[in-house]
Structure formats: structure tokens, C-alpha cells
Amino acid sequence: GAVVSQHPSWVICKSGTSVKIECRSLDFQATTMFWYRQFPKQSLMLMATSNEGSKATYEQGVEKDKFLINHASLTLSTLTVTSAHPEDSSFYICSAPPETRGGYEQYFGPGTRLTVT
């Protein structure tokens, strides 16, 4: 099956710094990727839709200037958490929909755990 990777798998950073998380589709092209956030003991919440070659679409309540998304190629989307604060500590997961529609599960990355101290 198709594989999506994320890097890093975990990161610790100091408050006020920026952190970049990469999401790669390893054996397929992804014109669209999704970024989710999961707080402890909670479910996944969609943050934004990353579109190759165009601006990302953010969900209501997600600050686009804080969570910068770049989808510069068909295999790579990046999420940059700018001026990170402890409340940004969370598990970030990306996904990519199948290349063809019709009954195929989305491919999820393994997630990135961000801790802001």
C-alpha cells in the first residue's frame, strides 16, 4: 500500500521558536494533503487542506499566520508552527487522499509529537 512519511517523529522546542514538520508521499503523487492535530485524550481535528501549487485552506479557528503550510511539490507538504507556545504542544498527523476515488482509505503519516517548553 501507499506510504506517507512524516519527519520528525517527535520534536521538543522552546517557546517562541518555529518548528517545521514534513509530510511526504513516498510512492504516489498527492495534489492534496491534510493536516490534523490531536490533543491528549482527544480526537483528530482537521487544521487545514494543503494544495499543491496554491494556498492552503484553513479550518475555522486555525490561525493561518501561525501554522504556515507549503505544498511546493506533488510529494511534499510542510507545516511550520511559528512562534510556538506550550499550548501548541500536540500530535500532528498528515494524510493524503487516494489517487483515484471510490472506496480507498486515505493514507496517514505516523504523526509528529511536538512539545513546546
Next chain:
Amino acid sequence: KQEVTQIPAALSVPEGENLVLNCSFTDSAIYNLQWFRQDPGKGLTSLLLIQSSQREQTSGRLNASLDKSSGRSTLYIAASQPGDSATYLCAVETSGSRLTFGEGTQLTVNP
């Protein structure tokens, strides 16, 4: 706005028991419904996907059903094992490949 609810929030059963996890959604205009498993601190493992035109899917000891008109799905786990202990999430896919997740059911199977 699509909302997904899972009941129960937590479940503890003895090994060998058959169990049912429930998922309901408010908007029946879905492309498909997926059940996932998530182990603590880990990503998602896809278990079953049911297309909107299907009624059920089976994989090993797992069986998922979908009643789109009533906005309900169930995940049936037969002969539960301690290794089944995890959080189970259901998610519905709507337009634009967007997934809306439920809060999950935390399952503990006791030896």
C-alpha cells in the same frame, strides 16, 4: 456541519467477549466511513472502509456495518483479545476528501 459521535467513550471487557462499538453521524451525505485503530502515542491504523453504497465490510474478527440513512455504523469485534486494546476511531469522508472523526472509544481487553 458534520458531527461524529462514538459510544461508549470507554469500554473494558474480559478476554474472549464479543463487543460492539457505535458511531453516529449527523449528515448522511458521505462518501465512505472508516474505522481506525490508534495505539497510545501512535498514528492511525486503518481497519475497515465502507463505501456509502455498501452495508458492511469484514476483515478477520472485525465486521463493520453502515446504515447511511440513519447515520449509524457499528464495529463488531469477535472473540476479543488483549492485543485489541486500543482507541478505535470512526471517521466519515465528505466532499473534498475531508474526514471528520469521532472522539473515539478506548477499549481495554483484560486477560
